[in-house]
Structure formats: C-alpha cells, structure tokens
Amino acid sequence: MNSACPQPLAQSIAQEAFWCEVSQRAIWSNVEILRHRVGSQVILGIVVKSDAYGHGLVECAREFVAAGADWLIVNFAYEAVKLRQAGVTAPIYICGNVSAAQVATIASYPDIRMALYDADVARAAAAAARAAGRVIPVHILIETGTHRQGLTIEEALELAATVSQLDGIVLEGISTHYADIEDTTDHRFAHQQLELLNQAERAFRQAGYDLAIVQSANSAATILWNQTHASMVRVGIAAYGLWPSKETYAKVLQTFAERGEGFLPNLQPVLSWRARVVQVKSVPAGGYVGYGRTFRATQPMQIAVLPLGYHEGYDRRLSNLGYVLINGLRAPVCGRICMNMMMVDVTPIPNVQVGTVATLMGSDGDERISAEQLANWMGTINYEVVARIHPSVPRYLVADAPLSPAAAADLRSGRTTAALA
Ligand SMILES: Cc1ncc(COP(=O)(O)O)c(C=O)c1O
Structure with missing residues (x-):
C-alpha cells in the first residue's frame, strides 16, 4: 500500500524498516459513529484530501466507502483523478481550487463535482463538460467570515445566474466553511456564519434555484450541532479517530453539564x-x-x-x-x-x-x-502530525478483529449523561 513507491521494496510489514498501520476496525467504527450521528438522510462526505490526512488516499477511500460513507471529498483535481484511476466509483466533491486549466481533466471522469466561486472557471468547466459529453455539478461557495474562498450572497447569485445559462454545468448546492469552530468553546462567530449560509439559502430559493445540497459541517460542527448537518457533512479528522481540538471535546462536556444532552463519540485513532x-x-x-x-x-x-x-x-x-x-x-x-x-x-x-x-x-x-501528544511537543495540531508523515512511509491496512455487536452498539450510542456522571 505504498503509494509513493511505484514498485514497493517490501511486500509485508515483516519486511519493512518503517511503516504506518491503518486500522480497518477503527475506520469502520468511526464511520458507524458518524452515520449514527447524522442519520441516513444526510450525505456523509468523508474528507480524504492530503493523502487521506496522511493515512493513504486510495486504500482509505475504499475502506470509508465500504464502511458506509456516501461521498469522498478531496482538495485538488489530481486527487479525484487518482481515485477514479484506482477504480473508486463513489461520488467525489473537490472542495479546494480547480483552475480553468484543470477542468477538462475532471470532465473526463464521471460523478465529480466541484466548488465554484469564479465565472471564468464556470465557463471553462461548462465547455470542458460539453466536450466530454458530461454535466459537472457545482457548489457555489458562500463567504461567511473565513475569507478564504467564497462570494457574498449578491456575488453568489450573480454567479448562479451565469451557471444557469451554461450548458455542461449545473448548480447542485451552496457551501461554506467555519473559521474557528474548533478553536474555541464560544461559538458565536460560527453561529453567525451558519446564519449567513441560511440567509444565502433563502435568497437562492427565493430567486428560484433548486438547491439539492447545502453544506457546512466539518468534524467539529458535525459533533457539536446537528443544525449544521443540513443535507451533507464534510468530516475529516474525526473519521481518522482524532478530535478536532481540546475545545471541541470540552464543549461537548460543557453541553452535557448544562443541558444533560450531547454527543460524545468514542472515536478510534486509525x-x-x-x-x-x-x-x-x-x-x-x-x-x-x-x-x-x-x-x-x-x-x-x-x-x-x-x-x-x-x-x-x-x-x-x-x-x-x-x-x-x-x-x-x-x-x-x-x-x-x-x-x-x-x-x-x-x-x-x-x-x-x-x-x-x-x-x-x-x-x-x-x-x-497519541497524535495530540506529538502535536503538543511539536507546537502544532494533530492534523499536521498525521498529514505530514511522508508518502514514502508505507501504509498497511490492518484487518484487525471485527467489533462484537455489543461493542458496536456502545460505539454508536456515544456516552450518556449517566455514563459521564
Ligand atoms: C472545506 C473543508 N471542509 C471540511 C474539512 C474537514 O475538516 P475537519 O478535518 O476539521 O473535519 C476541511 C479540512 O480542512 C476543509 O478544508
């Protein structure tokens, strides 16, 4: 499973000098927990960008889908292409930047949708899709406070009008990304962001756009607020069994203490x-x-x-x-x-x-x-610790023992107020 080395020098862990073990059981447990959290009606998108957060893109993607994920989410077009070339057929959403020069590549594969915030890219995508005989679904990014990608509601509506006049692309949804939801237990800013997204959704519907998907939830939002789940979640770090932050964990405990309810997932590091x-x-x-x-x-x-x-x-x-x-x-x-x-x-x-x-x-x-211990020593976050393990370190999917039905039920349920007391 060494993705960087075209001809692996070793065939098994026993022959390796160093390696990563990717726990199949942990992947399945985490997907089960996340599915239980969002329910069957919400699209469970798992973020596999950056070599599946350093865990190995193709093998993890396959495993997430087998375990019940609906969509795979990548940052770059090349990651989507790598998945398709490996025979992964699940719907893919590219949440990062796709340039006008890259749209032809994604148009040549089925069921790849992309984030959109640029009219020139929209026109290039439409032309590429028509040439390939496909339709590329697009998700317009709404600026709600992160100032990274995205458009104001007025700009987004203007882009939607452009999209609606182009054959080859179709508006599938709108999306935003939270600036600090995992950095604090004070979620007033994130609430404002969600409110802006909701305003955008109302404006789009009033203008006659039929949005199939509204999406904003990363791991912290998925764990903390079910009102962010809408029609789709984009879960990264939690799918790998890691908490987004101490603050997210603390907020769950605080919610239990204040309201006697909440969701404390028993995430399993992968x-x-x-x-x-x-x-x-x-x-x-x-x-x-x-x-x-x-x-x-x-x-x-x-x-x-x-x-x-x-x-x-x-x-x-x-x-x-x-x-x-x-x-x-x-x-x-x-x-x-x-x-x-x-x-x-x-x-x-x-x-x-x-x-x-x-x-x-x-x-x-x-x-x-833990990844968190290493992150503390390094002065960084668990995301960076796993994402920076070099691709030359072979990743082995380890088929550890399946969960007992009782353990699976326990994982699904999260912990109850009584268990926390
Ligand atoms: C646009 C977008 N959505 C979702 C995620 C997943 O975030 P997390 O790993 O905190 O779940 C990321 C990760 O950086 C992202 O960039």
Whole structure:
C-alpha cells in the first residue's frame, strides 16, 4: 500500500524498516459513529484530501466507502483523478481550487463535482463538460467570515445566474466553511456564519434555484450541532479517530453539564506509526549522541538507532524531547532528529536488538503516544502530525478483529449523561 513507491521494496510489514498501520476496525467504527450521528438522510462526505490526512488516499477511500460513507471529498483535481484511476466509483466533491486549466481533466471522469466561486472557471468547466459529453455539478461557495474562498450572497447569485445559462454545468448546492469552530468553546462567530449560509439559502430559493445540497459541517460542527448537518457533512479528522481540538471535546462536556444532552463519540485513532531498530550501540559516560553534540551521556548507555527522521515526517522539534515505545516502555529521543535517522535511549529496556519494533505513534502494551501528544511537543495540531508523515512511509491496512455487536452498539450510542456522571 505504498503509494509513493511505484514498485514497493517490501511486500509485508515483516519486511519493512518503517511503516504506518491503518486500522480497518477503527475506520469502520468511526464511520458507524458518524452515520449514527447524522442519520441516513444526510450525505456523509468523508474528507480524504492530503493523502487521506496522511493515512493513504486510495486504500482509505475504499475502506470509508465500504464502511458506509456516501461521498469522498478531496482538495485538488489530481486527487479525484487518482481515485477514479484506482477504480473508486463513489461520488467525489473537490472542495479546494480547480483552475480553468484543470477542468477538462475532471470532465473526463464521471460523478465529480466541484466548488465554484469564479465565472471564468464556470465557463471553462461548462465547455470542458460539453466536450466530454458530461454535466459537472457545482457548489457555489458562500463567504461567511473565513475569507478564504467564497462570494457574498449578491456575488453568489450573480454567479448562479451565469451557471444557469451554461450548458455542461449545473448548480447542485451552496457551501461554506467555519473559521474557528474548533478553536474555541464560544461559538458565536460560527453561529453567525451558519446564519449567513441560511440567509444565502433563502435568497437562492427565493430567486428560484433548486438547491439539492447545502453544506457546512466539518468534524467539529458535525459533533457539536446537528443544525449544521443540513443535507451533507464534510468530516475529516474525526473519521481518522482524532478530535478536532481540546475545545471541541470540552464543549461537548460543557453541553452535557448544562443541558444533560450531547454527543460524545468514542472515536478510534486509525493510524499507528512504527519502525524497526537497525542498530544498538553502547555509549560511554561522557559520550555524545547526534549532530551538534546536544546530548551527552552522564553514565554508560545503550542507544538504539531508528532508520527514519524528519524527511519521513518525524519532526526535528522532537529532538531531545519526544519518546518512542519499545517493548511497552518509553525510550526517550537522544540528540537531534537527523534527516533519515534518530537515536533513542534503551538503557533500561530489556531485549532490544536489531529488528525490535519501536512505536512512534500508537500503542505498545499499556503505553500510548497519541497524535495530540506529538502535536503538543511539536507546537502544532494533530492534523499536521498525521498529514505530514511522508508518502514514502508505507501504509498497511490492518484487518484487525471485527467489533462484537455489543461493542458496536456502545460505539454508536456515544456516552450518556449517566455514563459521564
Ligand atoms: C472545506 C473543508 N471542509 C471540511 C474539512 C474537514 O475538516 P475537519 O478535518 O476539521 O473535519 C476541511 C479540512 O480542512 C476543509 O478544508
């Protein structure tokens, strides 16, 4: 499942020096939870842009669809093409920028719709679709406060009028994106954004446009407010079993405390990241480890070398700060993370040898390193931690044991007020 390497050098995890495990069970659990949350009438769109948030585009897309997702959402045209060329047939929505030069490419594949905010792109898309004998559905983006993509209601109505005069494209929906819904527990700004989208919807309907889809909900909105679900949600990070933020989690707890209701999904992290020890060496007291000699042993130590570094996505800011798990114990990073290597202290850990598995993210025994822990160390967010694992790290879909019916029911239900008390 190594998407970057045309001819994988290894056929199985047993032969890999480093790899990511993508849990099939976690994907299915998360989709089940999300479906339970939005119901059967809402289109469950799963965001698989950026190599499925670093989890592996094609394999994850297939798995999300098999688990019950309705649509796949990508940012770029090339991602949509990659999915179609891999035989993925689910409806695709391109939520990012599609340039006039790229529309012909997407017109050559079925069931790909795109975000739209530019009349020239609309005309180019219509011409490309006519030439390909297809119709491209478009979603006009409404500016509600993020100032990233999108048009005022008046501009959007003008673009809709242009679209309605063009053969080859059809207005399918309108959409917006929240600026800070996951950054705060104060959702007044997000409420204003939703209200603006609702105003836009009313204006479109008054002008006679039949909108099949109105969409705004990312993971935080999907978890927090069912009034954002409308006809479709665009869930990214939660589908990978990660919370959008501490604030989102806190808001759910706050809502339970204040109103005795809410939705606390039992999300299952999908990705684990592991590597094999390639060398174990003794460092004498006073010896240095790594570039810059930033680490100096105060006593005789055993150091294990792992064959990956910041090029592979293990951030250099973890130098002398992070730890990995080996044989269920913590092995602190010693010295600077190199481009393709890193060293960890295994002095107190028994049975470490060449080939022993180290966990960079995920569980080993009773210990776990989360994407959030790595993000805290790195001064970033869990999104970046997973999305930046380099494509050269092979991703393996791991068919872990299916859920028992009781566990599945428990996952679906979220937690109740009583369970929280
Ligand atoms: C337009 C759009 N919608 C939805 C999402 C998904 O957001 P999240 O991962 O927070 O669910 C993204 C992610 O960046 C996005 O850019």
